[in-house]
Amino acid sequence: MTKLFREKLSRVLSSEELAKVYTSFDIVGDIAIIKTQNEDNLIEQAVATQIMITHKGVKTVLIQTSPILGDFRVRQLKLLAGENKTLTKYRESGCVFMVDVEKCYFSPRLLGERSRIASLVKPGETIVNMFAGVGCFSVIIAKTVVDCLVFSIDVNPVAAQYMKENIRLNRVFGKVIPLLGDSKEIIKVNLQGKADRVLMPLPEKALEYLPYALCALKKHGGWIHYYDFQHAVGDEDPVEKTKLKVAEKLSSLGAGYVWGGSRIVRSTGPNWYQTVLDIQVISLPNKF
Ligand SMILES: C[S@@+](CC[C@H](N)C(=O)[O-])C[C@H]1O[C@@H](n2cnc3c(N)ncnc32)[C@H](O)[C@@H]1O
Numbered sequence: 001m002t003k004l005f006r007e008k009l010s011r012v013l014s015s016e017e018l019a020k021v022y023t024s025f026d027i028v029g030d031i032a033i034i035k036t037q038n039e040d041n042l043i044e045q046a047v048a049t050q051i052m053i054t055h056k057g058v059k060t061v062l063i064q065t066s067p068i069l070g071d072f073r074v075r076q077l078k079l080l081a082g083e084n085k086t087l088t089k090y091r092e093s094g095c096v097f098m099v100d101v102e103k104c105y106f107s108p109r110l111l112g113e114r115s116r117i118a119s120l121v122k123p124g125e126t127i128v129n130m131f132a133g134v135g136c137f138s139v140i141i142a143k144t145v146v147d148c149l150v151f152s153i154d155v156n157p158v159a160a161q162y163m164k165e166n167i168r169l170n171r172v173f174g175k176v177i178p179l180l181g182d183s184k185e186i187i188k189v190n191l192q193g194k195a196d197r198v199l200m201p202l203p204e205k206a207l208e209y210l211p212y213a214l215c216a217l218k219k220h221g222g223w224i225h226y227y228d229f230q231h232a233v234g235d236e237d238p239v240e241k242t243k244l245k246v247a248e249k250l251s252s253l254g255a256g257y258v259w260g261g262s263r264i265v266r267s268t269g270p271n272w273y274q275t276v277l278d279i280q281v282i283s284l285p286n287k288f
Contacts, residue, residue, distance in 0.1 A: 005054055012046050025051065026108055028101055029088030030059040033077065048080035059083050062101070072156040073105035073202070093118070093140045095170050097162075104159040105133050110201070113265050113276065117225060118144040120278070121197065128195040128216045129153060130183035130209060131202035135163035135176060142172035150176045151191055153183040187212045197223040203274065204229075210249055214284055221281040223260065228275045229268060238264060238273040246277055256283035 025034035025047075032051045034044075048061035060083045066076040077086060086102040093115050099106045118141045121127065127150045129138045138152035154160050160180040167176045179186050198213040200206045206226050213224050226246060230238035239262050250257055260278030268274050 005050065008054060009047065009050050012050065013043060027055060027058060028099060028106060028108055029090040030057055031086070031088045031101055032058045032061045033064055033101060034061065034080070035064050044080055048082075052081055060085055060088075062086070068105065072159070073204075074103060074156075077102045092136065093143070095136075095139050095143050095166075097134055097136060097139070097166050098169065099134050099162060100158060104156060104162060106136075109266055110136070114140050117141065117199065120223070121145045121148055123147045125149075125196040126194055126218075127151070127197045127199065128183075128187065128191055128213075129199040129201075130187070130213065130216075131200065131205070132163060132178075133159050133201075135166045135178070137199055137201060138163070138176045139166050139170045139172055142175040143170055148175060151179060151186075151194070152176050153179045153181065153186050155180070155182050184209060184212045187216045191216050193218055195222055197225070199225050201225075201227050203227045207245065207249055210246070211253055211285075214253065214255055214281060217281055217284060219284070221256075221284060224277075224279045224281060226277045226279055227265070228277075230273050230275050231271055232273060233271050239275050239277070242275045242277055246279070250279070254285040255281055257281050 025032050032055065034047060044063055051061050052058055061081040062077040063080050064075050065078050068075045087100045090097045090099050092111055114137050117137060121141050123145055125148050127141060127148060129150055129152045132138050132152040132154045135152050138150040142148060142150055152163060154163060157180060160178055163178045167173055167178060192215055195216045196218060198216050200209060200213055206228060228242045230241050232238040232241060243262065258280045260280050262277045265274040265276050
C-alpha cells in the first residue's frame with residue numbers, strides 16, 4: 001500500500017481499523033485483488049472503494065477468501081466492488097495476457113523474474129517450461145529472443161487454454177508449443193534430451209520434479225532455474241538453505257553442476273522467501 005493510498009484510507013477509517021487492513025493488494029489488468037486480516041466487511045468495502053477511486057483503471061475489486069491451493073495453485077475470490085468478473089487482460093514486457101485470476105495461477109509480482117530469465121536465453125535455445133500457467137515466462141522469452149523454441153507445459157486445462165490464447169495474441173505461434181498434462185509424463189514420453197534450459201516455477205513440486213528437469217536437458221547439460229519457498233530467521237540465508245537442499249538432491253541423483261546466479265525473488269510472508277537458483281548442469285546422471 002502506498003503512503004498516498006494509506007493517507008486517503010485514513011480519511012474514511014479509524015486508525016484502529018486502518019491497522020487491521022492487510023497492507024497489500026495486487027492489480028492484474030483492470031482487477032484488484034486484496035487480502036484482509038479481519039472479518040469486518042465494512043472495512044473491506046472501504047478499502048475496495050478507495051482502490052477504485054485511487055486507481056482509475058480498476059473495474060473490479062476482489063478479495064481472496066482462501067489460500068492458494070491444490071495442484072492448479074488456484075484460490076477462491078469474492079467480489080467486493082465493481083464488475084462481477086475474474087477474466088482480465090494484463091500487459092507485461094510488451095506482451096499481453098488473458099488471465100482468469102480465479103481459475104488459473106497468476107502473480108504480477110514475478111514480473112522482474114520473468115524478464116530476468118528472458119534476458120538469459122541465447123538465440124537458438126530450446127526451453128522446457130515445466131509449470132507454465134497461462135504462459136507468461138514462455139511468451140515473454142519467445143518475444144524477447146528471436147530464434148528459440150519453448151515447450152510450455154501445464155496440467156490445468158483452463159491455464160492451458162489461456163496459454164494457447166496468449167500464444168495467438170502475442171503472435172508466437174510455432175515458437176511456444178502449448179502442452180497440457182503432467183510435465184513429468186510429457187518429459188518422459190516426448191522431451192527427453194531436448195532442452196538447453198528448463199524452468200521450474202513451482203516451488204511446491206520443484207524438488208520432486210528435479211530428476212525430470214535433468215532428463216529434459218540435452219546430453220551435454222544446460223541450465224535449470226529452480227524456484228523454492230524457504231523459511232529463514234536471524235542470520236539464516238534463504239538462498240544458502242535452498243542450495244543445501246538442492247545440492248543434496250543433485251548429488252544423490254549423480255548430476256555434476258555449478259551454481260549460477262541465485263537470489264531472493266520476493267518475500268512471501270514473515271520470515272518466508274521465494275528463492276531462485278540458476279543451476280548449470282555440466283554432467284547428467286547415467287540413467288534416470
Ligand atoms: C506457480 S504456477 C506457475 C506460474 C507461471 N510460471 C507464471 O509465471 O505465471 C504453477 C503452475 O504449475 C501447474 N502445475 C502443477 N502441477 C503440475 C504438473 N505436474 N505438471 C505441469 N504443470 C503443473 C499449475 O497448474 C500452475 O499453473
